[in-house]
Amino acid sequence: MSFTGKKFPNITVDAIDYLGDNLFINIFEEAAKKEKKVLLFWYPKDFTFVCPTELHAFQEALPEFEKRNTIVIGASCDTNEVHFAWLNTPKDNGGIEGVTYPILADTNRNLSRVLGILEGEEKESEEFGFVFEGSNVTFRATYLIDEEGKVFHESVNDMPLGRNVKEYIRLIDAYTHVQKFGEVCPANWEEGKDAMNATRDGVAAYLSTQPAMN
Numbered sequence: 316m317s318f319t320g321k322k323f324p325n326i327t328v329d330a331i332d333y334l335g336d337n338l339f340i341n342i343f344e345e346a347a348k349k350e351k352k353v354l355l356f357w358y359p360k361d362f363t364f365v366c367p368t369e370l371h372a373f374q375e376a377l378p379e380f381e382k383r384n385t386i387v388i389g390a391s392c393d394t395n396e397v398h399f400a401w402l403n404t405p406k407d408n409g410g411i412e413g414v415t416y417p418i419l420a421d422t423n424r425n426l427s428r429v430l431g432i433l434e435g436e437e438k439e440s441e442e443f444g445f446v447f448e449g450s451n452v453t454f455r456a457t458y459l460i461d462e463e464g465k466v467f468h469e470s471v472n473d474m475p476l477g478r479n480v481k482e483y484i485r486l487i488d489a490y491t492h493v494q495k496f497g498e499v500c501p502a503n504w505e506e507g508k509d510a511m512n513a514t515r516d517g518v519a520a521y522l523s524t525q526p527a528m529n
Contacts, residue, residue: 323353325464326425340417343464346386347463347464357389360452367411371406383488392421392453394420455473459486461490468486488506498510
């Protein structure tokens with residue numbers, strides 16, 4: 316199920332921060348009540364391989380997100396205790412020491428199941444009733460949520476494919492431009508480039524300024 320253009324699910328999930336404080340985070344409320352955008356990114360497991368590179372990459376870009384009134388939150392189905400152990404493992408030993416944004420611990424899979432991002436599926440067994448086939452951990456799903464709790468971007472990568480953090484900054488810039496000016500952002504738009512009016516004349520005017528394609 317896609318949530319793009321819809322309100323993010325109003326579900327509260329356990330979480331932890333780098334200080335070891337146990338939290339309860341509702342992504343919808345983080346956006347709507349604080350009037351901030353939220354970037355929520357899911358990763359499969361703590362203490363794995365591609366995952367720490369992504370968590371560090373989001374941490375390095377944190378000042379850029381903060382400048383854009385955007386909260387960054389990580390998430391997986393591991394427990395708070397496992398998250399905290401990983402947060403206290405040095406970077407040169409595969410850990411995420413230095414990460415300061417909160418991480419959801421969706422151990423009961425309530426939110427990830429609603430979002431439909433779990434690897435595997437529930438199947439009926441004659442002997443045991445319904446059983447889950449698959450790893451029951453999440454793909455690399457990413458959600459951008461606006462200040463009213465509406466999802467304006469979602470994407471899902473397979474397990475081996477790490478994300479490009481700069482692309483989410485570009486998408487936030489584009490959506491903010493739409494919010495401020497009412498213009499739409501064409502392909503490959505970046506901050507400072509021309510956008511266009513969502514009309515036939517608008518697209519004609521925009522395309523007339525673009526270099527000819529060979």
